[in-house]
Amino acid sequence: MEKKTYTISVYSENNVGLLNRISAIFLKRHINLESFSTSESEIPNVFRFVIVINITPDKVHKIVQQIEKQIDVIKAYYHTDEETIFQENALYKVKSSFLFEERQIQNIIKASHATIVTVSPEFFVIEKTGFREETEQLRKDLSPFGLLQFVRSGRISVTKAKMGISEILNTFKNNN
Amino acid sequence: MKNHKNQKNQKSPNDSITISGAEAVIRCLLAEEANLVYGYPGGAIMPIYDELYKYKDQLHHVLTRHEQGATHAAQGFARTSGKVGVALATSGPGATNLVTGIADAQIDSTPMICITGQVASHLLGSDAFQETDIIGISTPVTKWNYQITKASEIPEIMAKAFYIARSGRPGPVLIDITKDAQFEMFDFNYVKCTGIRSYWPNPPLNTNHLEEALQLINEAKKPFIVWGQGVILGQAEQEFKAFVEKSGIPAAWTILGLSALPTDHPLNRGMVGMHGNYAPNLLTNECDLLIAIGMRFDDRVTGDLNTYAKQAKVLHLELDPAEVNKNVKADVALITNCKISLKALTKRISKNTFPKWLKRFDALDVIENEKVIKGDLFPIKPGITMGESIAMINKYTKGDAVIVTDVGQHQMVACRYAKFNQSKSNVTSGGLGTMGFALPAAIGAKMGAPIREVVAVIGDGGYQMTIQELGTIFQQQVAVKIVILNNDFLGMVRQWQQLFFDKRYASTEMTNPDFVTIAKGYHIEAERVEKREDLDQAVGRMIASEKPFFLEICVEKENNVFPMIPTGASVSDIRLE
Ligand SMILES: Cc1ncc(C[n+]2csc(CCOP(=O)(O)OP(=O)(O)O)c2C)c(N)n1
Numbered sequence: 193m194e195k196k197t198y199t200i201s202v203y204s205e206n207n208v209g210l211l212n213r214i215s216a217i218f219l220k221r222h223i224n225l226e227s228f229s230t231s232e233s234e235i236p237n238v239f240r241f242v243i244v245i246n247i248t249p250d251k252v253h254k255i256v257q258q259i260e261k262q263i264d265v266i267k268a269y270y271h272t273d274e275e276t277i278f279q280e281n282a283l284y285k286v287k288s289s290f291l292f293e294e295r296q297i298q299n300i301i302k303a304s305h306a307t308i309v310t311v312s313p314e315f316f317v318i319e320k321t322g323f324r325e326e327t328e329q330l331r332k333d334l335s336p337f338g339l340l341q342f343v344r345s346g347r348i349s350v351t352k353a354k355m356g357i358s359e360i361l362n363t364f365k366n367n368n
Numbered sequence: 369m370k371n372h373k374n375q376k377n378q379k380s381p382n383d384s385i386t387i388s389g390a391e392a393v394i395r396c397l398l399a400e401e402a403n404l405v406y407g408y409p410g411g412a413i414m415p416i417y418d419e420l421y422k423y424k425d426q427l428h429h430v431l432t433r434h435e436q437g438a439t440h441a442a443q444g445f446a447r448t449s450g451k452v453g454v455a456l457a458t459s460g461p462g463a464t465n466l467v468t469g470i471a472d473a474q475i476d477s478t479p480m481i482c483i484t485g486q487v488a489s490h491l492l493g494s495d496a497f498q499e500t501d502i503i504g505i506s507t508p509v510t511k512w513n514y515q516i517t518k519a520s521e522i523p524e525i526m527a528k529a530f531y532i533a534r535s536g537r538p539g540p541v542l543i544d545i546t547k548d549a550q551f552e553m554f555d556f557n558y559v560k561c562t563g564i565r566s567y568w569p570n571p572p573l574n575t576n577h578l579e580e581a582l583q584l585i586n587e588a589k590k591p592f593i594v595w596g597q598g599v600i601l602g603q604a605e606q607e608f609k610a611f612v613e614k615s616g617i618p619a620a621w622t623i624l625g626l627s628a629l630p631t632d633h634p635l636n637r638g639m640v641g642m643h644g645n646y647a648p649n650l651l652t653n654e655c656d657l658l659i660a661i662g663m664r665f666d667d668r669v670t671g672d673l674n675t676y677a678k679q680a681k682v683l684h685l686e687l688d689p690a691e692v693n694k695n696v697k698a699d700v701a702l703i704t705n706c707k708i709s710l711k712a713l714t715k716r717i718s719k720n721t722f723p724k725w726l727k728r729f730d731a732l733d734v735i736e737n738e739k740v741i742k743g744d745l746f747p748i749k750p751g752i753t754m755g756e757s758i759a760m761i762n763k764y765t766k767g768d769a770v771i772v773t774d775v776g777q778h779q780m781v782a783c784r785y786a787k788f789n790q791s792k793s794n795v796t797s798g799g800l801g802t803m804g805f806a807l808p809a810a811i812g813a814k815m816g817a818p819i820r821e822v823v824a825v826i827g828d829g830g831y832q833m834t835i836q837e838l839g840t841i842f843q844q845q846v847a848v849k850i851v852i853l854n855n856d857f858l859g860m861v862r863q864w865q866q867l868f869f870d871k872r873y874a875s876t877e878m879t880n881p882d883f884v885t886i887a888k889g890y891h892i893e894a895e896r897v898e899k900r901e902d903l904d905q906a907v908g909r910m911i912a913s914e915k916p917f918f919l920e921i922c923v924e925k926e927n928n929v930f931p932m933i934p935t936g937a938s939v940s941d942i943r944l945e
């Protein structure tokens with residue numbers, strides 16, 4: 193079976209140790225993660241992990257089953273890129289002198305729809321949100337000018353389909 | 369952040385009292401009817417031991433001789449009693465010594481709670497004396513674990529631990545409690561946990577899938593059942609027997625399913641897997657419907673998956689959704705306790721028999737009998753065989769004993785030949801294959817089923833991994849019968865060396881001590897049998913004894929266990945010699 197990029201979304205209790213438990217599932221199977229991020233979700237006190245992996249369809253299914261089996265996981269889903277809206281965020285730190293001396297740089301920023309976050313006498317910071325190819329292109333374009341720092345966040349994504357976590361939690365409330 | 373606010377607890381009278389965290393742990397155990405625990409003391413768990421001393425009339429603590437022994441004893445207890453086993457240990461080395469037993473309980477779905485002491489919370493992360501990250505270490509091998517740093521967390525967490533360990537697919541839970549939390553005074557009030565919002569241990573039966581399952585069963589001409597421990601864990605033995613009898617479908621067991629259906633039941637066709645019986649292994653690849661009940665298609669059961677039951681439709685009755693379609697694709701799956709699904713199926717099927725299909729089993733049984741069983745049970749050579757030793761135990765226990773086995777040739781032989789009349793009678797380390805399991809597990813098995821005869825069948829190798837538990841047996845006077853099948857070899861490994869490594873016996877021969885003298889050193893009655901003519905009476909004396917008894921049976925050194933499916937081979941390639 194052919195490998196594909198999948199976004200795994202995990203809704204969970206915010207529990208010390210759950211991060212370890214979830215990463216142990218990948219470790220045990222010798223699977224590399226493309227990216228991993230966590231945050232609050234739309235529901236108070238419910239957390240959301242977004243994990244990106246490149247893997248075959250049968251394997252992603254089994255992994256999601258294992259994740260969902262963890263006591264503190266409320267629900268886990270997996271989706272293909274077509275089923276999600278996703279973005280990454282990147283920061284680029286460049287020497288300020290370039291901004292004024294190299295005309296080219298201003299054109300690059302403009303063309304890439306990046307925003308300038310801050311400017312100081314020594315450096316300035318550009319921010320770009322978008323697909324991997326877009327943040328990557330900007331990195332390539334800026335690197336001739338000597339990037340002082342570059343960092344890209346893990347993927348964050350929302351699904352086109354409904355998640356139904358509140359329904360799950362309500363069912364528990366009503367049954368107990 | 370406290371997620372345990374999202375659990376449901378039973379209502380209780382609001383009669384809280386001010387006690388220490390350590391005393392709270394004891395009271396939680398008593399509230400869960402856990403009045404027997406196994407363990408080993410040390411600095412970080414001393415406050416709890418101090419309370420054990422005060423509560424010794426209500427809670428019996430068994431001092432094992434190693435923390436691994438405490439876990440296996442707790443497992444043995446859980447397996448025969450159906451209750452949660454409890455093991456205690458101190459921080460650092462005490463905690464790490466639990467890991468093998470925890471991993472064993474995880475893979476064999478045994479309900480167990482391990483409580484470890486931890487350094488005081490202000491020392492966490494400072495590499496304090498006997499500090500170890502047991503939460504990190506145990507995470508991949510526990511169903512759940514949690515570190516308590518405040519006494520006030522103890523009741524809720526303990527309630528949750530018991531609920532998780534015993535509900536759904538059971539498993540081990542580890543609770544790590546810092547020493548300051550054990551000392552801290554707080555208002556204690558215990559309420560049992562009855563639900564956790566992120567955990568659904570009892571998925572309901574899907575009625576659409578039930579209809580599909582019925583159709584598969586009704587259409588089958590050569591159906592075949594393979595059952596596992598799920599039948600025992602789901603307390604579904606009655607429902608299972610009713611289903612087998614009404615459907616008339618021949619059934620075979622995985623090693624952990626053994627004893628759920630009496631071994632002499634006419635539809636019980638033996639064991640599947642690497643050293644299982646000839647007929648059920650071969651016919652796995654001839655049946656048209658494979659009904660898997662409470663089992664997880666372990667590789668020791670299936671052999672090569674690419675050639676496993678490819679001709680058959682698969683109906684999987686399984687509680688754990690993660691096991692469905694994991695190794696073998698199910699055409700229909702009923703994801704619920706098999707007690708529920710079996711009852712629903714039995715109600716709807718009509719009584720049936722498969723005389724022609726059963727004859728296929730009979731015919732293959734004849735071949736196995738000729739080529740393997742005869743030689744095992746009625747040997748012509750002078751050396752005693754493991755098979756006849758087990759048959760002799762059967763003669764005296766009549767199938768009513770609990771048989772606890774270790775790991776190796778003796779385990780396979782014992783499981784192949786032991787007779788069982790009732791469930792929860794076979795205690796063995798299946799998924800992890802933990803040598804050293806049997807002796808301590810037998811202690812727990814006997815304490816979990818005190819009125820039953822408990823016979824531990826152990827190899828000379830595995831015995832020496834936890835031999836120190838003879839001390840526990842002596843101190844507690846646990847009336848277990850210990851049988852060592854001594855071949856002076858790590859027999860199972862030697863067998864593989866013989867068959868697959870051109871007889872290069874690398875480090876498998878053992879120069880053994882005088883086992884009888886060792887047992888006697890622990891004041892345990894002990895005998896050795898070297899000749900066939902002495903076997904009968906020695907086993908007779910052992911079973912007649914009401915005290916712990918040790919019997920060493922010196923068996924043929926280089927016998928092999930057959931049938932055998934070599935690793936990675938197809939069940940169809942099962943070898944008889
Ligand atoms: C803790 C552990 N270490 C190693 C093994 C690998 N192993 C499996 S069976 C076996 C030999 C067991 O020898 P013995 O206890 O004498 O039993 P026998 O096979 O001779 O009946 C070994 C070493 C294991 N299962 N468990």
Ligand SMILES: [Mg+2]
Pocket residue numbers: 776827828829853854855856857858859
């Ligand atoms: Mg041996």
